[in-house]
Amino acid sequence: xxxxxxxxxxxxxxxxxxxxQVDMHDRLAMTLQDDLTGAIVRHRAHGVLIDIxxxxxxxxxxxxxxxNIAAMSRVLDAETIVVGMRPAVAITLVELGxxxxxxxxxxxxERAMDTLRQAVKSGTRAGRADAxxxx
Amino acid sequence: MPLxxxxxxxxxxxxDVVNVRQRVRALAVEAGFSLVDQTKVVTAASELARNTVxxxxxGVVDLELLVEGPRRGVRLTFTDHGPGIPDxxxxxxxxxxxxxxxxxxxxxxxxxxxxxxxxxxxxxxxxVRIARWR
Numbered sequence: 001x002x003x004x005x006x007x008x009x010x011x012x013x014x015x016x017x018x019x020x021q022v023d024m025h026d027r028l029a030m031t032l033q034d035d036l037t038g039a040i041v042r043h044r045a046h047g048v049l050i051d052i053x054x055x056x057x058x059x060x061x062x063x064x065x066x067x068n069i070a071a072m073s074r075v076l077d078a079e080t081i082v083v084g085m086r087p088a089v090a091i092t093l094v095e096l097g098x099x100x101x102x103x104x105x106x107x108x109x110e111r112a113m114d115t116l117r118q119a120v121k122s123g124t125r126a127g128r129a130d131a132x133x134x135x
Numbered sequence: 136m137p138l139x140x141x142x143x144x145x146x147x148x149x150x151d152v153v154n155v156r157q158r159v160r161a162l163a164v165e166a167g168f169s170l171v172d173q174t175k176v177v178t179a180a181s182e183l184a185r186n187t188v189x190x191x192x193x194g195v196v197d198l199e200l201l202v203e204g205p206r207r208g209v210r211l212t213f214t215d216h217g218p219g220i221p222d223x224x225x226x227x228x229x230x231x232x233x234x235x236x237x238x239x240x241x242x243x244x245x246x247x248x249x250x251x252x253x254x255x256x257x258x259x260x261x262x263v264r265i266a267r268w269r
Contacts, residue, residue, distance in 0.1 A: 056160070
């Protein structure tokens with residue numbers, strides 16, 4: 001089996017885009033987690049979009065990776081959205097006992113981008129208001 | 136119960152877990168499972184294969200395609216000779232973990248299967264058998 005050691009992280013302005021195209025083994029998932037947190041800081045990214053539409057299953061390990069990435073990016077001031085989960089995967093994940101609460105999801109990349117832009121916009125506005133308003 | 140096909144695979148590494156998932160998928164397709172049922176049995180297999188690697192220090196899985204009257208099923212038996220599970224009841228509870236995971240593996244695999252059987256002896260190893268029917 002051809003082994004892919006890294007999942008590429010693509011920079012799109014202030015966002016990072018990750019598209020998982022391979023059946024991930026556990027080490028690859030751990031590597032992605034590390035690479036992504038590094039990339040958020042390096043690129044000062046405000047949002048991370050993870051496309052999982054190619055994933056045929058999400059088990060507890062991959063689910064935990066997605067939850068970890070969402071939590072870590074939040075601490076680093078970036079919002080994570082998981083995009084394109086297949087219906088069969090969603091059904092199975094809930095039955096497995098994972099609801100992925102704390103992970104934002106979107107059905108399409110367009111909707112995810114909209115949500116990310118809005119999140120960043122309102123975040124920046126709040127930040128500016130605090131800085132500009134002496135009261 | 137008539138068997139159509141059997142297979143034995145090693146379960147000792149990360150890439151073995153991926154291989155098990157792919158082979159179980161192929162078997163579920165052959166059994167005529169719906170996409171949701173395929174996904175459930177593959178996900179259960181992934182959890183149990185990981186347990187075999189992480190907790191059982193590696194082992195094997197027997198894959199069987201079964202026929203019983205009009206129905207077809209997939210049966211998977213994961214066997215390891217690791218340290219075993221001292222408290223099976225506790226290990227089946229969601230949230231109980233010794234491996235640093237979420238503790239959803241065993242309980243989750245049981246929920247995703249139609250049949251579930253676990254035998255374990257401390258010091259001798261663990262056998263987990265699941266079946267899912269179309």
